[in-house]
Amino acid sequence: MMVRMAIQAGVSISGNLPLNIFKKAVSKGQLFLFVLTSYIRQMSNKSNFILLLQRTFVLLVLFSVCRFLFLIINFSYFEEASSAEILFSFIYGLRFDITAIVLCNLVFIFLHFFPFHFFYSAWYQLILRILFFLVNIPLLLLNCIDFVLFRFAGKRATADVFKIMSFGEDFTNAVPKMILDFWYILLLFFILVVLLVTLYKRINLQTASDNQWNNFFFRRWIKPLSYVVFAFLVFTGFRGGLQYRPINILTASQYGSGQVTSLVLNTPFSIIKSYGKGMLLELHYFDDAEADKISPVIHLPNQNPVFRPLNVVLIILESFGKEYIGALNKSEGYTPFLDSLIQQSLVFENAFANGKRSIEGIPAVVAGIPALMQEPYITSAYAGNKITSLATLLNDKGYTSTFFHGGTNGTMGFDNFARSAAFLNYFGRKEYNNDQDFDGSWGIYDEPFLQRVVKECSGKKQPFFSTLFTISSHHPYKLPDNFETIFPKGSLPIHQSIGYADYSLRKFFESAAQQPWYANTLFVITADHTALSEKAFYQNRVGMYSLPLIFYRPDGSLKGKSMRTAQQIDILPSVMDYLDYDLPYFAFGTSVFDSLSTGYAVNFINDNYQLIESEYALILDTLSANKLYNFVLDSTLQNNILSTSTAPGLEMEKKVKGIIQQFNHAIVMNKMGTSKR
Numbered sequence: 001m002m003v004r005m006a007i008q009a010g011v012s013i014s015g016n017l018p019l020n021i022f023k024k025a026v027s028k029g030q031l032f033l034f035v036l037t038s039y040i041r042q043m044s045n046k047s048n049f050i051l052l053l054q055r056t057f058v059l060l061v062l063f064s065v066c067r068f069l070f071l072i073i074n075f076s077y078f079e080e081a082s083s084a085e086i087l088f089s090f091i092y093g094l095r096f097d098i099t100a101i102v103l104c105n106l107v108f109i110f111l112h113f114f115p116f117h118f119f120y121s122a123w124y125q126l127i128l129r130i131l132f133f134l135v136n137i138p139l140l141l142l143n144c145i146d147f148v149l150f151r152f153a154g155k156r157a158t159a160d161v162f163k164i165m166s167f168g169e170d171f172t173n174a175v176p177k178m179i180l181d182f183w184y185i186l187l188l189f190f191i192l193v194v195l196l197v198t199l200y201k202r203i204n205l206q207t208a209s210d211n212q213w214n215n216f217f218f219r220r221w222i223k224p225l226s227y228v229v230f231a232f233l234v235f236t237g238f239r240g241g242l243q244y245r246p247i248n249i250l251t252a253s254q255y256g257s258g259q260v261t262s263l264v265l266n267t268p269f270s271i272i273k274s275y276g277k278g279m280l281l282e283l284h285y286f287d288d289a290e291a292d293k294i295s296p297v298i299h300l301p302n303q304n305p306v307f308r309p310l311n312v313v314l315i316i317l318e319s320f321g322k323e324y325i326g327a328l329n330k331s332e333g334y335t336p337f338l339d340s341l342i343q344q345s346l347v348f349e350n351a352f353a354n355g356k357r358s359i360e361g362i363p364a365v366v367a368g369i370p371a372l373m374q375e376p377y378i379t380s381a382y383a384g385n386k387i388t389s390l391a392t393l394l395n396d397k398g399y400t401s402t403f404f405h406g407g408t409n410g411t412m413g414f415d416n417f418a419r420s421a422a423f424l425n426y427f428g429r430k431e432y433n434n435d436q437d438f439d440g441s442w443g444i445y446d447e448p449f450l451q452r453v454v455k456e457c458s459g460k461k462q463p464f465f466s467t468l469f470t471i472s473s474h475h476p477y478k479l480p481d482n483f484e485t486i487f488p489k490g491s492l493p494i495h496q497s498i499g500y501a502d503y504s505l506r507k508f509f510e511s512a513a514q515q516p517w518y519a520n521t522l523f524v525i526t527a528d529h530t531a532l533s534e535k536a537f538y539q540n541r542v543g544m545y546s547l548p549l550i551f552y553r554p555d556g557s558l559k560g561k562s563m564r565t566a567q568q569i570d571i572l573p574s575v576m577d578y579l580d581y582d583l584p585y586f587a588f589g590t591s592v593f594d595s596l597s598t599g600y601a602v603n604f605i606n607d608n609y610q611l612i613e614s615e616y617a618l619i620l621d622t623l624s625a626n627k628l629y630n631f632v633l634d635s636t637l638q639n640n641i642l643s644t645s646t647a648p649g650l651e652m653e654k655k656v657k658g659i660i661q662q663f664n665h666a667i668v669m670n671k672m673g674t675s676k677r
Contacts (some may be wrong), residue, residue, distance in 0.1 A: 158274035294658030321530035361528030386673035421553035446504035
């Protein structure tokens, strides 16, 4: 009975196909093939699901176009990747594109599942069209914005970018300048929108006939099967496959290392998958005693210390990568003053940032908090934790602590963070109180602001602790009108502003040298993070964190160059060690003056941890195999030597896991306060 009905239905589906031919096909066991062919024929007549596939395909094409533009605009960052790696990035990237598209278009997709004739009505299609554009035009915009942001962050933008831009006047200050400087990105965005609208409209809407939809076999079997098939496809796209867990940012590391991971990903996916991921889990690789041994966080005083109440001036130079400094590259750079100061200072040539943005660099430098989670500490759920900072410890010794930042008050929340880090005073653009020196974007130009810092410091009771954070080497790299032609333009937009910042630093030291507090001061100079780069090494996973770390005493007692690995979070314990601080305190990192400890640097990007020790860099990949590089011999990180150099790899893996365990425990359990507190 059922076979006869199926045969009759098949005859109906197949139109005028002769009955004897159909029976012959059935007798040869070809019923399944015939039904499948009939199904494809029916579905090809512009069913709701075919329309959905075509509309989704438009988005996949445009996401791939965005990936191509991302590659072209940032090509120097991918020059060391092989042609095969780049090609497969586009293929593997489709998996992440599909997931982003499905996640963002769930309502649009759901509205294609209604099995009613009004689906083809003008009003219903208008609703679908409006919804399609409202959802997907912003997705294209996010991809376009990242064409430029990637140069500064070294990774695809994540959800925290919205929190960062919401501080103070950051959005209104930065966006107009970004649009002016990167107008071509806006042009590309408009072209993509025109393509999106045009391609959508070119998809023909043609209804299936009543006879087809009312056909018994189609209505009873094919149509329900279609819903099951497409529901399964949507479910698979939503999860990024049928694996145990849905794909995430870390999954991209399966398909490439270093910057190639960013090429595989797309920005909407990164933002979606990082949203709400700021919470940490405690990890227990080792017992507590072993973790304390691997990565100690309580620093004990030396035997019989006598505290030295030196003034401490910590200078954080905006976007000052090591690449720009001639004395650290054995070449001509853009920092003649800093080059001369380096000859009279203790300099760590193998120093690294713990993050890639100012909002990560400032907590690392002043409070020793590495950026080892998805969200910056300042915007995280843990921002209210007790912390130990240089101000915390030095205030207890009677210091007056001040955070000087020429930026507009509220920028990236630095004023609030300074208060939480126990700085007694904050001095920003508002306190400077003279907008004749305002750069029209971020704040006060470096030269006049640093001159004001000298004056303010001279009015402080000694000993004092001052942190100075410059701004002029930040995009849009604007200089005062009378300095426009003085400094070499170089080959990158940032180079001229680096020259101006270096000049401002020279004038600062010239003025400070005339003050009575100068001789009794320890100066520490570093950067918040690196920025634009043109050399291959400074674009790889190690070089993108390379920055200066300089300790200077006017009496000449600190001199020399050290190849010891150092990092931003070492500054806090190093300063306290140099001052012979006489109480226990909490701090990540190690003192650069401690000959018994080995230096290291740790950072985190795209869900992967990196540990740098001596000439080695280990990338801890929790999803696929770890990687180990000798970046001295292999400056572009092409040769994973883990299989041939297991000894350093195993020790480094143990080290980084100990660091992660200590960090997560301290953050989650609010243990970053000093032992005294």
